[in-house]
Amino acid sequence: MLHRTSPVLKSLLNRITSLEKLDWSRMDVHLIDGTYELFRHFFAVPASADVNGQEVGAVRGVLNSVFSMIQQGATHVGVATDHVVESFRNDLYPGYKTSEGVAPELLSQFPILEEALEAMGVVVWPMVEFEADDALASAAAKAAKDDRVNQVLICTPDKDLSQCVVGKRVVQLDRRRDIMRDEAGVAAKFGVKPKSIPDYLAVVGDSADGFPGMRGWGVKAAALTFSQYSHLEDIPKDWREWHPSIKKARVLSESLFNGWDDALLFRTLATLRVDVPVFETVEDLRWQGPRPNFEEHCKRMKVPNLLRRVPDLQPRH
Numbered sequence: 475m476l477h478r479t480s481p482v483l484k485s486l487l488n489r490i491t492s493l494e495k496l497d498w499s500r501m502d503v504h505l506i507d508g509t510y511e512l513f514r515h516f517f518a519v520p521a522s523a524d525v526n527g528q529e530v531g532a533v534r535g536v537l538n539s540v541f542s543m544i545q546q547g548a549t550h551v552g553v554a555t556d557h558v559v560e561s562f563r564n565d566l567y568p569g570y571k572t573s574e575g576v577a578p579e580l581l582s583q584f585p586i587l588e589e590a591l592e593a594m595g596v597v598v599w600p601m602v603e604f605e606a607d608d609a610l611a612s613a614a615a616k617a618a619k620d621d622r623v624n625q626v627l628i629c630t631p632d633k634d635l636s637q638c639v640v641g642k643r644v645v646q647l648d649r650r651r652d653i654m655r656d657e658a659g660v661a662a663k664f665g666v667k668p669k670s671i672p673d674y675l676a677v678v679g680d681s682a683d684g685f686p687g688m689r690g691w692g693v694k695a696a697a698l699t700f701s702q703y704s705h706l707e708d709i710p711k712d713w714r715e716w717h718p719s720i721k722k723a724r725v726l727s728e729s730l731f732n733g734w735d736d737a738l739l740f741r742t743l744a745t746l747r748v749d750v751p752v753f754e755t756v757e758d759l760r761w762q763g764p765r766p767n768f769e770e771h772c773k774r775m776k777v778p779n780l781l782r783r784v785p786d787l788q789p790r791h
Contacts, residue, residue, distance in 0.1 A: 507630030557600035665697025
């Protein structure tokens with residue numbers, strides 16, 4: 475005797491079959507801009523000294539922030555810092571950003587943060603030759619190649635990192651504003667796709683990094699131009715061949731091609747490296763709990779609350 479399966483039951487069976495096919499071992503990877511976090515907390519939280527009189531207020535803020543992410547479910551975490559502000563880019567362009575003007579009380583907290591995060595069991599990449607952004611870009615590119623990874627979240631609002639966004643797989647997360655930006659979000663914000671961000675920054679400049687861009691180029695002109703031409707080399711040499719949506723094409727063309735070498739240099743400065751050694755496998759980023767010396771760090775920085783919270787949290791496997 476034949477029994478017909480009802481549409482509702484059939485739908486339910488199909489959903490169960492689909493769930494069985496899901497790979498529940500896939501993970502999200504959180505990559506944190508430690509430099510941004512340290513700067514942000516330095517200006518946001520009250521000053522606080524450790525038992526030796528060393529300023530550690532920003533470090534304490536970052537530690538609590540990273541631990542909160544782990545409490546909320548982050549399992550695979552990496553933090554990149556600028557152990558030294560200067561990098562290889564300073565050799566390429568003398569006007570590139572340096573540590574000049576940065577408060578000594580802030581600079582002195584970088585090594586303290588790096589040591590404390592490692593003691594907390596978090597993977598840290600302290601950059602010397604490269605920048606923290608290069609480490610984040612490299613980690614994002616490598617993690618995205620792993621089929622076990624569901625999504626890579628680059629935790630920083632820094633526009634430079636927008637070039638690393640890929641579809642919905644590699645995204646940017648501004649934790650302070652609770653904004654997640656995928657590839658469509660990058661295009662909505664800047665008017666160009668992620669792959670054009672270095673070209674965009676080359677002409678508009680980046681005051682935070684210390685290069686001026688090209689004379690006469692603003693964000694609107696850059697967005698209109700690179701929405702039509704992905705890269706500098708794609709822009710027609712003859713301004714009369716430019717897309718009609720681009721205003722003042724002649725002026726922009728003269729500025730760009732008269733300063734062509736500068737434009738290429740600025741793009742090199744804005745292009746993040748993806749060949750920085752970061753990890754062998756994404757499993758290296760799995761948080762396994764604090765190290766034995768974490769208690770010592772907490773006592774020195776006078777953060778008993780963090781010391782009590784962390785051991786109570788069991789690593790997720």
